Amino acid sequence: MKRIVILASGSGSNAENIITYFRKRKQIEVSAVLTNKNTAQVLERCKRLKVPALYFNKAAFSDTTTILDFLVSQKPDLVVLAGFLWKIPKNLVAAFPNKIVNIHPALLPKYGGKGMYGSKVHKAVKENGETETGITIHFVNEHYDEGAIIYQAKTSIIAKDTAEQIAEKVHALEYEHFPVVLEKLLLKNG
Numbered sequence: 001m002k003r004i005v006i007l008a009s010g011s012g013s014n015a016e017n018i019i020t021y022f023r024k025r026k027q028i029e030v031s032a033v034l035t036n037k038n039t040a041q042v043l044e045r046c047k048r049l050k051v052p053a054l055y056f057n058k059a060a061f062s063d064t065t066t067i068l069d070f071l072v073s074q075k076p077d078l079v080v081l082a083g084f085l086w087k088i089p090k091n092l093v094a095a096f097p098n099k100i101v102n103i104h105p106a107l108l109p110k111y112g113g114k115g116m117y118g119s120k121v122h123k124a125v126k127e128n129g130e131t132e133t134g135i136t137i138h139f140v141n142e143h144y145d146e147g148a149i150i151y152q153a154k155t156s157i158i159a160k161d162t163a164e165q166i167a168e169k170v171h172a173l174e175y176e177h178f179p180v181v182l183e184k185l186l187l188k189n190g
Contacts, residue, residue: 012042021179112145
């Protein structure tokens with residue numbers, strides 16, 4: 001059985017989509033969800049879905065080995081960032097080389113880097129008059145949004161699209177492609 005641990009910071013819609021997707025498959029499970037916000041809606045989703053979910057603070061993540069130790073104990077085949085906004089510490093990147101995967105709501109290398117997440121990305125895409133945007137699924141390294149690209153999917157933008165409409169198009173791509181790409185990664189690696 002392949003195992004995924006998800007890190008999330010917000011509503012958890014991508015986390016729920018991944019959990020639901022893998023419930024229908026026998027070879028892969030989401031064994032836990034970790035969040036850095038004790039008010040994150042992902043905690044309620046996990047409770048409803050009966051998936052173990054834990055909250056942690058900045059010290060547990062960056063200043064101690066608490067989260068590293070927990071992840072090692074879970075023996076995940078992938079650590080998946082689903083709306084997780086903190087930079088991954090070097091010790092986690094080193095412990096899970098090419099096993100930490102993120103999804104970014106734009107076609108990297110455009111609109112990536114520190115502070116570029118969620119609605120900020122969609123507003124920047126709109127303000128720059130882009131005619132397409134999309135998602136980038138990539139491995140995590142020690143720099144924001146600079147890890148090797150695994151997969152990209154595009155959607156067109158028309159001039160009258162608002163940042164909110166762009167966000168809806170990008171979310172649709174996330175829900176459609178993220179679990180499928182994760183499954184291919186896990187099954188490809190035996």
